[in-house]
Amino acid sequence: MTLVLGLDCAISGLGVAVVRDGACLASLREEGRDQAARLLPVVASVLRDSGQNRSELSLIAVTVGPGSFTGVRVGLAAARGLAVGLGVPLAGLVTTSVLKTQAATRDRLVIAAIDSRLGDWFCAIGEEAAPFAVTASGLAERLRGRASVIVGPDIGPLVAQLAAAGVDAMAEVAAVDPVAVARLGLAVGIDAWRARNESEGLPRPLYLRGVSVTLPDGARRIVD
Numbered sequence: 001m002t003l004v005l006g007l008d009c010a011i012s013g014l015g016v017a018v019v020r021d022g023a024c025l026a027s028l029r030e031e032g033r034d035q036a037a038r039l040l041p042v043v044a045s046v047l048r049d050s051g052q053n054r055s056e057l058s059l060i061a062v063t064v065g066p067g068s069f070t071g072v073r074v075g076l077a078a079a080r081g082l083a084v085g086l087g088v089p090l091a092g093l094v095t096t097s098v099l100k101t102q103a104a105t106r107d108r109l110v111i112a113a114i115d116s117r118l119g120d121w122f123c124a125i126g127e128e129a130a131p132f133a134v135t136a137s138g139l140a141e142r143l144r145g146r147a148s149v150i151v152g153p154d155i156g157p158l159v160a161q162l163a164a165a166g167v168d169a170m171a172e173v174a175a176v177d178p179v180a181v182a183r184l185g186l187a188v189g190i191d192a193w194r195a196r197n198e199s200e201g202l203p204r205p206l207y208l209r210g211v212s213v214t215l216p217d218g219a220r221r222i223v224d
Helices: 035-050 069-086 095-101 136-143 156-164 178-188 190-200
Strands: 003-008 014-020 023-030 059-063 090-093 109-115 121-125 132-134 148-152 169-173 211-214 220-223
Touching: 003 035, 003 069, 003 178, 014 035, 014 178, 023 035, 023 178, 035 069, 059 069, 059 178, 069 090, 090 095, 090 178, 090 190, 095 109, 095 121, 095 148, 095 178, 109 136, 109 156, 121 136, 132 136, 136 156, 148 156, 156 169, 178 190
Parallel strands: 003 059, 059 090, 109 148, 148 169
Antiparallel strands: 003 014, 014 023, 109 121, 121 132, 211 220
């Protein structure tokens, strides 16, 4: 029996799932703030609902970004603490890669998109693994002539801008599913993650730019 705990706080809210041999035993997704205060109580609740004990976990899988600076840090810090405390490997999954697997439409080019809240989008296209930051107009140039499906939360404005630029794009609004996080982690293999943790250290956050901070005078700036 392989028991995996999937965690996500990377974009907004939080998601937790317990998956055994690929089958979901229990999961919960909540929106809202205060992930730091809510995540571990939700983990305990989902474990109770699954009928499993945390000591039975074989792997913990977590989204590492791109996404919200605070959300990524909260999810990864909790996952690292649990993995170290329980002595199990930690799988770090790229948020856009998880979203792409959730696309229901497969006869179009799949693009995962996350609103950076700074006037552009964190995207990953098709089989390209590496996410990148791009404006709506920049993405339209890359997609021109290709029928696409955009997957992610709050993607309505992006799809509207692409359509206005003449791109054949449809929307699939989706939050990150913690069940998909757990299954993707398991698909790589527990031994593979253990070897990666030993050789590279535990997963680190994936940021595509510096952190946006508000200065005392109300101005905003990006810092590395």
